[in-house]
Amino acid sequence: MNGAIEVRNLVKRYPDFVLENVSFRVPEGSIVGFIGENGAGKSTTMKAILGLIKRDDGEISLLGEPDGAREEALKEQIGVVFDENCFPEHISREDVNRMLKAIFKNWQEKLFFKLCERFGIPGKKKIKEYSRGMKMKLSIAVAMSHQARLLILDEATSGLDPVVRAEILDMLREFVMDEHHTVFFSSHITSDIEKIADYILLIHKGRILLYEDRDTLLEQYALVRCSDEVAAKLDPKTVVGVRHGRFDTEVLVRSREGLKPGEHLAVDRVSLEDILLYTAEKPENERCIK
Amino acid sequence: MKGLILKDLYTLRQMGKVYLISMVCLMAWGMAVHNSTMFTSLLLVYGLMILITTASWDEVSHFNGYALTFPLSPKKLVQAKYLFALILFAAITVLGVLGGFGMTAALGAKSEIGYGEVVVSTLSISCIYLMTAVVVLPCNYKFGVEKSRFLFVAIYLIIFACFALLFSIDHMKQWLLNLGAREFMTGVAVFGVLTLLGMIFSYRISVRIMENREW
Numbered sequence: 001m002n003g004a005i006e007v008r009n010l011v012k013r014y015p016d017f018v019l020e021n022v023s024f025r026v027p028e029g030s031i032v033g034f035i036g037e038n039g040a041g042k043s044t045t046m047k048a049i050l051g052l053i054k055r056d057d058g059e060i061s062l063l064g065e066p067d068g069a070r071e072e073a074l075k076e077q078i079g080v081v082f083d084e085n086c087f088p089e090h091i092s093r094e095d096v097n098r099m100l101k102a103i104f105k106n107w108q109e110k111l112f113f114k115l116c117e118r119f120g121i122p123g124k125k126k127i128k129e130y131s132r133g134m135k136m137k138l139s140i141a142v143a144m145s146h147q148a149r150l151l152i153l154d155e156a157t158s159g160l161d162p163v164v165r166a167e168i169l170d171m172l173r174e175f176v177m178d179e180h181h182t183v184f185f186s187s188h189i190t191s192d193i194e195k196i197a198d199y200i201l202l203i204h205k206g207r208i209l210l211y212e213d214r215d216t217l218l219e220q221y222a223l224v225r226c227s228d229e230v231a232a233k234l235d236p237k238t239v240v241g242v243r244h245g246r247f248d249t250e251v252l253v254r255s256r257e258g259l260k261p262g263e264h265l266a267v268d269r270v271s272l273e274d275i276l277l278y279t280a281e282k283p284e285n286e287r288c289i290k
Numbered sequence: 291m292k293g294l295i296l297k298d299l300y301t302l303r304q305m306g307k308v309y310l311i312s313m314v315c316l317m318a319w320g321m322a323v324h325n326s327t328m329f330t331s332l333l334l335v336y337g338l339m340i341l342i343t344t345a346s347w348d349e350v351s352h353f354n355g356y357a358l359t360f361p362l363s364p365k366k367l368v369q370a371k372y373l374f375a376l377i378l379f380a381a382i383t384v385l386g387v388l389g390g391f392g393m394t395a396a397l398g399a400k401s402e403i404g405y406g407e408v409v410v411s412t413l414s415i416s417c418i419y420l421m422t423a424v425v426v427l428p429c430n431y432k433f434g435v436e437k438s439r440f441l442f443v444a445i446y447l448i449i450f451a452c453f454a455l456l457f458s459i460d461h462m463k464q465w466l467l468n469l470g471a472r473e474f475m476t477g478v479a480v481f482g483v484l485t486l487l488g489m490i491f492s493y494r495i496s497v498r499i500m501e502n503r504e505w
Binding site: 047050051052053054071072073075076078080082084085086087088089090091095098099100101102103104105 | 292293294296297300301303304347348350351352353355356357358359360361362363504505
């Protein structure tokens with residue numbers, strides 16, 4: 001199966017931040033959730049993929065095309081949604097349609113208006129009069145209205161209420177029902193990613209720490225609650241992070257193999273949020289919850 | 291490119307009524323003072339205002355970075371903006387000539403300037419607009435719209451200061467006031483050629499700025 005996105009040893013250096021040898025492959029037909037704390041490098045990675053920033057090293061290929069392939073032809077097949085509306089606010093959806101009809105060769109006017117109707121995006125109003133959710137839905141309608149095979153969303157659900165977020169996630173699920181369609185989206189709302197992603201890619205301080213199938217990840221990782229003494233006996237190779245509480249110690253482990261729940265040890269399921277929290281903390285520091 | 295120009299035109303719609311009313315008022319003023327040059331001169335200001343305003347809205351909405359995710363290159367974004375500047379140039383010229391002719395015809399003998407002067411003054415104003423656009427556009431791309439507004443004001447102050455200095459020197463003042471029609475037209479033609487060359491140079495700088503810029 002071709003990769004919709006293939007990133008190999010991507011490096012981008014800023015004075016106070018470095019994206020270091022980032023490599024991953026997004027399989028065609030999948031939804032990959034890209035998580036990380038603020039400032040981890042999610043947007044930098046996405047901008048490098050989209051060619052909005054210049055990379056210092058590495059290769060990126062999109063939709064099976066080699067690195068450096070004709071960008072404009074590729075962009076016809078990629079729909080992008082950022083975390084804010086990027087259209088001038090004094091135009092309406094009809095203006096957006098006319099404008100994009102002249103830009104995209106494969107612009108689907110009927111589909112665009114159908115999506116606008118479905119999303120409840122009003123006709124005559126200017127974008128400045130839309131709510132935040134409507135602006136985001138407009139961006140998504142645009143991204144899905146030019147026969148895109150790949151959708152890239154950068155924090156597209158941030159600041160939206162649960163109802164709107166659920167609508168957007170449903171749209172993404174529908175989009176990948178076509179096996180040639182792929183979604184790559186970043187968010188720090190891990191519950192959204194947990195709901196629909198097939199794979200989880202976690203970045204922390206410019207480095208990829210984890211890339212795993214979601215179900216495997218959530219089944220294998222476990223949260224162990226135990227005493228300090230028991231925690232000290234756990235295999236260090238499986239320990240991701242530790243938190244000392246007043247009454248017990250919580251340890252996130254990569255594998256629940258060999259763990260037997262008992263009087264002195266409780267093994268719980270984890271969420272993506274737990275994995276992000278424990279992974280984002282410095283391994284050499286143990287945070288104390290007083 | 292058509293899509294990008296449409297975007298700029300749509301964003302101007304809301305200001306359309308204001309500009310129309312202002313132009314009618316200016317024409318009325320021109321009729322009152324028997325001179326259409328105020329009308330033509332302010333077309334220059336409107337042209338620049340429109341150009342800077344559309345760039346400002348693009349900046350506020352972060353449109354350019356988003357537009358680069360469409361099948362558009364930085365070069366195409368620049369081309370569209372320069373084409374829009376040329377469209378405004380054509381609009382200023384046509385409106386200036388038609389408005390000036392209309393006022394001159396209406397005023398008849400009372401008009402302080404003739405049809406020929408309307409054409410020359412309109413073309414001069416249009417070239418000044420274009421020459422300013424040539425400087426403002428790459429500055430917008432490099433420094434952003436807000437900072438380049440200061441530069442725009444500084445340019446005009448420098449030009450004004452130069453003219454004030456020239457006119458303060460007696461023999462220069464006499465020379466300028468005694469310029470014949472032929473010399474004046476030659477000056478306008480040279481200015482036109484310089485404007486065109488400036489436009490090409492400015493375009494290339496803008497493309498380079500945009501191609502090297504990160505979003």
